[in-house]
Amino acid sequence: QPGNTRVLPLGPQAIDEAARLIAEGWPVAVPTETVYGLAADATSGAAVARIYEAKGRPSFNPLIVHVPGLDAARRIAHFDPMAERLAAAHWPGPLTLVLPLREAAGIASLVTAGLSTVALRVPAHRAMRALLAAVGRPLAAPSANASGRISPTRAEHVLASLGGRIPLILDGGLTALGLESTIVAVDGEGLRLLRPGPIDLGLEPTARGRIEAPGQLASHYAPAKPVRLDATEAAADEWLIGFGEVTGDASLSPSGDLVEAAARLFDALHQAEAAPRARIAVAPIPDTGLGAAINDRLRRAAAPRPETT
Ligand code: TXA
Ligand code: MG
Numbered sequence: 001q002p003g004n005t006r007v008l009p010l011g012p013q014a015i016d017e018a019a020r021l022i023a024e025g026w027p028v029a030v031p032t033e034t035v036y037g038l039a040a041d042a043t044s045g046a047a048v049a050r051i052y053e054a055k056g057r058p059s060f061n062p063l064i065v066h067v068p069g070l071d072a073a074r075r076i077a078h079f080d081p082m083a084e085r086l087a088a089a090h091w092p093g094p095l096t097l098v099l100p101l102r103e104a105a106g107i108a109s110l111v112t113a114g115l116s117t118v119a120l121r122v123p124a125h126r127a128m129r130a131l132l133a134a135v136g137r138p139l140a141a142p143s144a145n146a147s148g149r150i151s152p153t154r155a156e157h158v159l160a161s162l163g164g165r166i167p168l169i170l171d172g173g174l175t176a177l178g179l180e181s182t183i184v185a186v187d188g189e190g191l192r193l194l195r196p197g198p199i200d201l202g203l204e205p206t207a208r209g210r211i212e213a214p215g216q217l218a219s220h221y222a223p224a225k226p227v228r229l230d231a232t233e234a235a236a237d238e239w240l241i242g243f244g245e246v247t248g249d250a251s252l253s254p255s256g257d258l259v260e261a262a263a264r265l266f267d268a269l270h271q272a273e274a275a276p277r278a279r280i281a282v283a284p285i286p287d288t289g290l291g292a293a294i295n296d297r298l299r300r301a302a303a304p305r306p307e308t309t
Contacts, residue, residue, distance in 0.1 A: 019134035031172035037141030045108040045263025092124035098185035114221030114266030227302035231281035246283035
Protein backbone atom coordinates (compact mmCIF):
# COMPACT_ATOMS: atom_id res chain seq x y z
CA GLN A 1 0.00 0.00 0.00
CA PRO A 2 1.26 3.52 -0.68
CA GLY A 3 1.81 5.25 2.61
CA ASN A 4 4.26 7.96 1.70
CA THR A 5 3.77 9.77 -1.57
CA ARG A 6 7.06 10.58 -3.26
CA VAL A 7 7.40 13.56 -5.59
CA LEU A 8 10.15 13.17 -8.23
CA PRO A 9 11.24 15.76 -10.78
CA LEU A 10 10.84 14.59 -14.36
CA GLY A 11 13.76 12.63 -15.70
CA PRO A 12 14.67 9.14 -16.92
CA GLN A 13 14.91 7.72 -13.40
CA ALA A 14 11.54 9.12 -12.40
CA ILE A 15 9.94 7.67 -15.55
CA ASP A 16 11.52 4.25 -14.85
CA GLU A 17 10.23 4.30 -11.28
CA ALA A 18 6.74 5.34 -12.42
CA ALA A 19 6.70 2.58 -15.05
CA ARG A 20 7.77 0.02 -12.45
CA LEU A 21 4.95 1.05 -10.09
CA ILE A 22 2.39 0.99 -12.90
CA ALA A 23 3.54 -2.51 -13.91
CA GLU A 24 2.92 -3.53 -10.29
CA GLY A 25 -0.65 -2.25 -10.54
CA TRP A 26 -0.38 1.17 -8.85
CA PRO A 27 -1.68 4.50 -10.16
CA VAL A 28 0.91 7.25 -10.57
CA ALA A 29 0.32 10.99 -11.07
CA VAL A 30 1.85 12.38 -14.25
CA PRO A 31 1.61 15.77 -15.96
CA THR A 32 -0.02 16.09 -19.36
CA GLU A 33 -0.43 19.23 -21.47
CA THR A 34 -3.92 19.69 -19.98
CA VAL A 35 -3.92 18.72 -16.30
CA TYR A 36 -2.12 16.14 -14.14
CA GLY A 37 -3.52 12.65 -14.71
CA LEU A 38 -3.64 9.65 -12.39
CA ALA A 39 -2.37 6.93 -14.69
CA ALA A 40 -2.74 3.16 -14.38
CA ASP A 41 -2.52 0.14 -16.68
CA ALA A 42 -5.76 0.25 -18.70
CA THR A 43 -5.57 -3.50 -19.32
CA SER A 44 -5.73 -4.34 -15.59
CA GLY A 45 -9.09 -4.07 -13.83
CA ALA A 46 -7.44 -4.11 -10.41
CA ALA A 47 -5.04 -1.30 -11.35
CA VAL A 48 -7.96 0.78 -12.62
CA ALA A 49 -9.94 0.03 -9.45
CA ARG A 50 -7.05 1.56 -7.49
CA ILE A 51 -7.50 4.81 -9.44
CA TYR A 52 -11.06 5.03 -8.14
CA GLU A 53 -9.95 4.00 -4.67
CA ALA A 54 -7.31 6.75 -4.57
CA LYS A 55 -9.68 9.42 -5.90
CA GLY A 56 -12.44 8.36 -3.55
CA ARG A 57 -14.79 8.69 -6.50
CA PRO A 58 -18.25 7.65 -5.35
CA SER A 59 -19.22 6.23 -8.75
CA PHE A 60 -17.58 4.72 -11.82
CA ASN A 61 -17.43 7.10 -14.77
CA PRO A 62 -15.67 5.86 -17.89
CA LEU A 63 -12.04 6.96 -18.08
CA ILE A 64 -9.88 8.29 -20.92
CA VAL A 65 -7.36 5.82 -22.33
CA HIS A 66 -4.03 7.40 -23.30
CA VAL A 67 -2.03 5.80 -26.11
CA PRO A 68 1.26 6.74 -27.83
CA GLY A 69 -0.17 7.17 -31.31
CA LEU A 70 -2.79 6.48 -33.92
CA ASP A 71 -1.67 2.88 -34.55
CA ALA A 72 -2.16 1.97 -30.90
CA ALA A 73 -5.50 3.78 -30.92
CA ARG A 74 -6.71 1.83 -33.96
CA ARG A 75 -6.00 -1.42 -32.14
CA ILE A 76 -8.45 -0.37 -29.42
CA ALA A 77 -11.27 1.39 -31.32
CA HIS A 78 -12.87 1.51 -34.75
CA PHE A 79 -12.00 4.68 -36.66
CA ASP A 80 -14.35 5.91 -39.38
CA PRO A 81 -13.10 8.52 -41.90
CA MET A 82 -14.28 11.39 -39.67
CA ALA A 83 -12.37 9.99 -36.68
CA GLU A 84 -9.29 9.52 -38.87
CA ARG A 85 -9.46 13.16 -39.95
CA LEU A 86 -9.82 14.47 -36.40
CA ALA A 87 -6.95 12.32 -35.15
CA ALA A 88 -4.69 13.39 -38.01
CA ALA A 89 -5.45 17.04 -37.35
CA HIS A 90 -5.20 17.14 -33.55
CA TRP A 91 -3.07 14.26 -32.23
CA PRO A 92 -0.89 14.42 -30.26
CA GLY A 93 -2.91 17.00 -28.37
CA PRO A 94 -5.82 17.81 -26.08
CA LEU A 95 -8.57 16.10 -28.07
CA THR A 96 -10.31 12.97 -26.79
CA LEU A 97 -12.32 10.85 -29.23
CA VAL A 98 -15.12 8.56 -28.02
CA LEU A 99 -15.26 5.69 -30.50
CA PRO A 100 -16.69 2.17 -30.81
CA LEU A 101 -14.57 -0.23 -28.76
CA ARG A 102 -13.02 -3.15 -30.61
CA GLU A 103 -13.78 -6.60 -29.33
CA ALA A 104 -10.84 -8.19 -27.54
CA ALA A 105 -9.04 -4.85 -27.38
CA GLY A 106 -7.85 -5.88 -23.93
CA ILE A 107 -9.12 -2.77 -22.16
CA ALA A 108 -10.47 -3.53 -18.67
CA SER A 109 -14.26 -3.22 -18.55
CA LEU A 110 -13.97 -0.91 -15.54
CA VAL A 111 -12.25 1.65 -17.82
CA THR A 112 -15.27 1.93 -20.10
CA ALA A 113 -17.72 1.28 -17.24
CA GLY A 114 -19.11 -1.54 -19.34
CA LEU A 115 -19.92 0.67 -22.36
CA SER A 116 -19.31 -0.42 -25.96
CA THR A 117 -17.40 2.81 -26.63
CA VAL A 118 -14.01 3.99 -25.42
CA ALA A 119 -12.49 7.46 -24.96
CA LEU A 120 -9.01 7.73 -26.53
CA ARG A 121 -6.39 10.42 -26.48
CA VAL A 122 -2.80 10.75 -27.72
CA PRO A 123 -1.16 13.19 -25.29
CA ALA A 124 1.52 15.64 -26.35
CA HIS A 125 3.36 16.08 -23.04
CA ARG A 126 6.84 14.52 -22.91
CA ALA A 127 6.22 12.99 -19.45
CA MET A 128 3.09 11.10 -20.44
CA ARG A 129 4.68 10.11 -23.74
CA ALA A 130 7.79 8.79 -22.00
CA LEU A 131 5.65 6.88 -19.53
CA LEU A 132 3.56 5.31 -22.30
CA ALA A 133 6.76 4.21 -24.04
CA ALA A 134 8.26 2.81 -20.83
CA VAL A 135 5.13 0.91 -19.78
CA GLY A 136 4.25 -0.32 -23.27
CA ARG A 137 0.54 -0.45 -22.41
CA PRO A 138 -2.38 1.96 -22.76
CA LEU A 139 -2.84 4.08 -19.65
CA ALA A 140 -6.20 5.02 -18.17
CA ALA A 141 -5.94 8.44 -16.54
CA PRO A 142 -8.57 10.73 -15.06
CA SER A 143 -7.50 14.04 -13.58
CA ALA A 144 -5.31 13.46 -10.50
CA ASN A 145 -7.57 15.05 -7.92
CA ALA A 146 -9.75 13.65 -5.17
CA SER A 147 -13.38 13.34 -6.18
CA GLY A 148 -15.19 16.66 -6.19
CA ARG A 149 -12.00 18.77 -6.20
CA ILE A 150 -10.76 20.85 -9.09
CA SER A 151 -8.28 19.42 -11.57
CA PRO A 152 -4.59 19.79 -10.66
CA THR A 153 -2.22 21.87 -12.77
CA ARG A 154 0.80 21.51 -10.44
CA ALA A 155 2.40 18.60 -8.58
CA GLU A 156 1.64 20.50 -5.34
CA HIS A 157 -2.08 20.37 -6.13
CA VAL A 158 -1.88 16.60 -6.58
CA LEU A 159 0.04 16.19 -3.34
CA ALA A 160 -2.48 18.27 -1.41
CA SER A 161 -5.37 16.23 -2.83
CA LEU A 162 -3.98 12.68 -3.05
CA GLY A 163 -0.95 12.70 -0.73
CA GLY A 164 -0.74 9.40 1.17
CA ARG A 165 -3.11 7.74 -1.29
CA ILE A 166 -0.76 7.20 -4.25
CA PRO A 167 2.89 6.13 -4.29
CA LEU A 168 4.38 8.67 -6.72
CA ILE A 169 3.87 12.06 -8.35
CA LEU A 170 6.00 13.07 -11.33
CA ASP A 171 6.66 16.79 -11.04
CA GLY A 172 6.70 18.58 -14.39
CA GLY A 173 5.76 21.99 -13.08
CA LEU A 174 2.74 23.92 -14.24
CA THR A 175 0.77 22.29 -17.06
CA ALA A 176 0.57 24.28 -20.28
CA LEU A 177 -3.20 24.34 -20.87
CA GLY A 178 -4.71 23.92 -17.43
CA LEU A 179 -8.01 22.72 -18.84
CA GLU A 180 -9.11 19.15 -19.55
CA SER A 181 -9.19 17.90 -23.13
CA THR A 182 -12.07 18.51 -25.51
CA ILE A 183 -14.18 15.33 -25.74
CA VAL A 184 -16.01 14.47 -28.95
CA ALA A 185 -18.05 11.35 -29.67
CA VAL A 186 -17.81 10.12 -33.25
CA ASP A 187 -20.45 7.66 -34.34
CA GLY A 188 -22.74 6.93 -37.28
CA GLU A 189 -24.74 10.05 -36.48
CA GLY A 190 -21.71 12.35 -36.73
CA LEU A 191 -20.02 14.37 -34.02
CA ARG A 192 -21.23 15.23 -30.55
CA LEU A 193 -19.37 17.56 -28.23
CA LEU A 194 -19.34 15.85 -24.82
CA ARG A 195 -16.98 18.28 -23.09
CA PRO A 196 -15.71 21.63 -24.35
CA GLY A 197 -11.98 22.12 -23.95
CA PRO A 198 -8.82 23.58 -25.46
CA ILE A 199 -9.63 22.49 -29.01
CA ASP A 200 -12.54 24.32 -30.56
CA LEU A 201 -13.98 22.28 -33.42
CA GLY A 202 -16.72 24.81 -33.99
CA LEU A 203 -19.27 22.25 -32.88
CA GLU A 204 -22.67 23.31 -31.75
CA PRO A 205 -23.86 21.81 -28.50
CA THR A 206 -25.79 18.57 -29.09
CA ALA A 207 -29.05 18.55 -31.04
CA ARG A 208 -31.07 18.97 -27.91
CA GLY A 209 -29.18 22.18 -27.31
CA ARG A 210 -27.06 21.09 -24.40
CA ILE A 211 -23.61 19.71 -23.79
CA GLU A 212 -23.46 16.40 -21.98
CA ALA A 213 -21.44 17.11 -18.87
CA PRO A 214 -18.77 14.60 -17.85
CA GLY A 215 -20.15 12.04 -15.47
CA GLN A 216 -23.69 12.71 -16.61
CA LEU A 217 -23.70 10.40 -19.57
CA ALA A 218 -27.06 9.37 -20.91
CA SER A 219 -25.38 6.19 -22.05
CA HIS A 220 -24.66 4.43 -18.75
CA TYR A 221 -24.37 0.72 -19.34
CA ALA A 222 -27.27 -1.08 -17.71
CA PRO A 223 -28.09 -4.76 -18.06
CA ALA A 224 -31.23 -5.56 -20.02
CA LYS A 225 -32.64 -7.69 -17.18
CA PRO A 226 -34.18 -6.76 -13.83
CA VAL A 227 -31.58 -6.48 -11.06
CA ARG A 228 -32.28 -7.24 -7.37
CA LEU A 229 -29.77 -6.02 -4.78
CA ASP A 230 -28.73 -7.29 -1.33
CA ALA A 231 -29.63 -10.88 -2.22
CA THR A 232 -28.25 -13.69 -0.08
CA GLU A 233 -30.00 -16.43 -2.06
CA ALA A 234 -31.11 -16.76 -5.66
CA ALA A 235 -34.65 -17.53 -6.82
CA ALA A 236 -34.92 -20.23 -9.52
CA ASP A 237 -34.93 -17.68 -12.33
CA GLU A 238 -32.10 -15.54 -10.93
CA TRP A 239 -28.40 -15.46 -11.72
CA LEU A 240 -26.71 -14.55 -8.45
CA ILE A 241 -23.57 -12.41 -8.49
CA GLY A 242 -21.80 -13.29 -5.26
CA PHE A 243 -19.44 -11.47 -2.93
CA GLY A 244 -17.59 -12.79 0.12
CA GLU A 245 -19.60 -15.47 1.90
CA VAL A 246 -22.37 -15.38 -0.69
CA THR A 247 -20.94 -17.64 -3.39
CA GLY A 248 -23.60 -17.24 -6.07
CA ASP A 249 -23.23 -18.36 -9.68
CA ALA A 250 -20.13 -16.22 -10.05
CA SER A 251 -18.44 -14.12 -7.40
CA LEU A 252 -17.10 -10.58 -7.59
CA SER A 253 -14.58 -11.58 -4.95
CA PRO A 254 -14.76 -14.78 -2.86
CA SER A 255 -12.39 -13.22 -0.32
CA GLY A 256 -14.46 -10.03 -0.02
CA ASP A 257 -11.78 -7.81 -1.62
CA LEU A 258 -13.36 -4.58 -2.92
CA VAL A 259 -10.56 -3.84 -5.43
CA GLU A 260 -11.08 -7.26 -6.99
CA ALA A 261 -14.86 -6.77 -6.91
CA ALA A 262 -14.66 -3.39 -8.66
CA ALA A 263 -12.35 -4.84 -11.29
CA ARG A 264 -14.86 -7.64 -12.05
CA LEU A 265 -18.11 -5.68 -11.71
CA PHE A 266 -18.93 -4.90 -15.35
CA ASP A 267 -17.73 -8.26 -16.65
CA ALA A 268 -19.95 -9.91 -14.04
CA LEU A 269 -22.98 -7.85 -15.13
CA HIS A 270 -22.39 -8.70 -18.80
CA GLN A 271 -22.00 -12.37 -17.89
CA ALA A 272 -25.23 -12.28 -15.88
CA GLU A 273 -27.01 -10.58 -18.76
CA ALA A 274 -25.94 -13.39 -21.08
CA ALA A 275 -26.76 -16.17 -18.61
CA PRO A 276 -29.84 -18.38 -19.20
CA ARG A 277 -31.85 -16.85 -16.32
CA ALA A 278 -34.48 -14.12 -16.56
CA ARG A 279 -33.23 -12.02 -13.65
CA ILE A 280 -30.07 -10.88 -11.93
CA ALA A 281 -29.50 -10.84 -8.18
CA VAL A 282 -26.47 -9.36 -6.43
CA ALA A 283 -25.07 -10.14 -3.00
CA PRO A 284 -24.70 -7.32 -0.43
CA ILE A 285 -21.54 -5.23 -0.86
CA PRO A 286 -20.20 -3.25 2.10
CA ASP A 287 -20.65 0.48 1.53
CA THR A 288 -17.12 1.45 2.56
CA GLY A 289 -14.31 2.65 0.27
CA LEU A 290 -14.71 1.32 -3.26
CA GLY A 291 -17.89 -0.43 -2.09
CA ALA A 292 -19.70 2.92 -2.25
CA ALA A 293 -18.83 3.26 -5.95
CA ILE A 294 -19.83 -0.37 -6.61
CA ASN A 295 -23.16 0.15 -4.84
CA ASP A 296 -23.78 3.40 -6.70
CA ARG A 297 -23.37 1.59 -10.00
CA LEU A 298 -25.48 -1.38 -8.85
CA ARG A 299 -28.30 0.95 -7.78
CA ARG A 300 -28.22 2.53 -11.27
CA ALA A 301 -28.27 -0.96 -12.81
CA ALA A 302 -31.28 -1.86 -10.64
CA ALA A 303 -33.17 1.41 -11.24
CA PRO A 304 -36.18 1.41 -13.57
CA ARG A 305 -35.30 2.44 -17.17
CA PRO A 306 -34.79 4.95 -18.61
CA GLU A 307 -32.59 5.81 -15.71
CA THR A 308 -31.91 9.28 -14.50
CA THR A 309 -28.30 10.43 -14.49
O1 TXA B 1 -7.28 16.36 -20.29
C1 TXA B 1 -7.80 15.30 -19.96
O2 TXA B 1 -8.66 14.73 -20.67
C2 TXA B 1 -7.37 14.67 -18.64
C3 TXA B 1 -5.91 14.28 -18.78
C4 TXA B 1 -5.39 13.57 -17.57
O3 TXA B 1 -5.73 13.49 -19.94
N1 TXA B 1 -8.19 13.54 -18.29
C5 TXA B 1 -9.49 13.67 -17.88
O4 TXA B 1 -10.13 12.49 -17.56
O5 TXA B 1 -10.05 14.74 -17.81
P1 TXA B 1 -11.50 12.41 -16.72
O6 TXA B 1 -11.62 10.98 -16.26
O7 TXA B 1 -11.53 13.42 -15.65
O8 TXA B 1 -12.64 12.64 -17.75
C6 TXA B 1 -13.14 11.55 -18.45
C7 TXA B 1 -14.48 11.87 -19.05
C8 TXA B 1 -15.66 11.20 -18.35
O9 TXA B 1 -16.18 11.92 -17.28
C9 TXA B 1 -16.65 11.11 -19.47
O10 TXA B 1 -17.38 12.30 -19.56
C10 TXA B 1 -15.79 10.99 -20.71
O11 TXA B 1 -14.49 11.30 -20.35
N2 TXA B 1 -15.81 9.63 -21.24
C11 TXA B 1 -14.92 8.64 -21.07
N3 TXA B 1 -15.28 7.53 -21.72
C12 TXA B 1 -16.45 7.81 -22.32
C13 TXA B 1 -17.35 7.07 -23.15
N4 TXA B 1 -17.10 5.80 -23.47
N5 TXA B 1 -18.45 7.70 -23.58
C14 TXA B 1 -18.69 8.98 -23.26
N6 TXA B 1 -17.88 9.74 -22.49
C15 TXA B 1 -16.78 9.16 -22.03
MG1 MG C 1 -11.77 15.04 -13.76
